[in-house]
Amino acid sequence: MSEAVKINVGCGLDxxxxxxxxxxxxDLPRVDKVIDFDSDRLSAHFAPDSVDLVMANDFIEHHVHWHAVKLLKDFFLVLKPGGGLSMQLPDVETIMAATSIPVETRIFLLYGGQDFYLGEENPEHRKRFPHYHCHKFGYTRGTMTRELEAIGFVDVESWGKKTDFVIFAKKP
Ligand SMILES: C[S@@+](CC[C@H](N)C(=O)[O-])C[C@H]1O[C@@H](n2cnc3c(N)ncnc32)[C@H](O)[C@@H]1O
Known part of the structure; x- marks a missing residue:
């Protein structure tokens, strides 16, 4: 039996x-394939119906909403029937309601780490990837469930994980 094809989109240091x-x-210490999702897409590298699992943790919120929908549709395209999509995202509803968390921390959770990976002291990184660590849209378990169902995903399940949520869905 051939090995399952699993993709870790926006792997970062994970x-x-x-x-x-x-x-x-x-510039990451380890990465198998460099793809800039602003100008490229997964289906240019993987055939339709060829992937068992797409994982995208803390990634989709780094794109404006209409582009995020395009990326999710592209994930759907490359997945095999029965294949799964697994994502973690900041839970905007939880973060906004968590008034016990200092507002500076909640701003960071909502808007992203900005220069988190290589830091302000690396102006070259900031020039090359000015936007990679900024969040451009936000989701809740409910809004992401509706996004995925509108694309055609089924069996959508989500659960909270501190100020994030994890969501899993299948291509029928
Ligand atoms: C917050 S990190 C998440 C890393 C990892 N998935 C994790 O959970 O630890 C977001 C990652 O997405 C990548 N990224 C953001 N926008 C991207 C884009 N347009 N194309 C390719 N990668 C992008 C960044 O380089 C970064 O590694």
Whole structure:
């Protein structure tokens, strides 16, 4: 039996053995495939109906809403029937309601780490990837469930994880 094809989209520093680890940042210590999702897409590298699992943790919120929908539709395209999409995202509803968390922390959770990876002291990184660590839209478990169902995903399940949520869906 052939091995399952699993893709870790926007892997960052979370390199996963057994996955094709994809990111737009070629300076990461480990990355299998460099893809800039602003100008490229997964289906240019993987055939339709060929992937068992797309994982995209803390990634979709780094894109404006209409582009995020395009990316989710592209994930759907490359997944095999029965294949799964697994994502983690900041939970905007939880973050906004969490008034016990200092507002500076909640701003960071909503708007992203900005220069988180290589820091302000690396102006070259900031020039090359000015937007990679900024959040451009936000979701709740409910809004993302509706986004995925509108695309055709089924069996959507989500659960809260501190100020994030995890969501899993299948291609029928
Ligand atoms: C917040 S990090 C998440 C990293 C990892 N998935 C994790 O959970 O630890 C977001 C990652 O998405 C990548 N990224 C953001 N926008 C991208 C884009 N347009 N194309 C390719 N990668 C992008 C960044 O380089 C970064 O590694």
């Amino acid at each position: 390199y996963r053995p057994g996955f094709v680890n994809v990111d737009g940042n070629p």
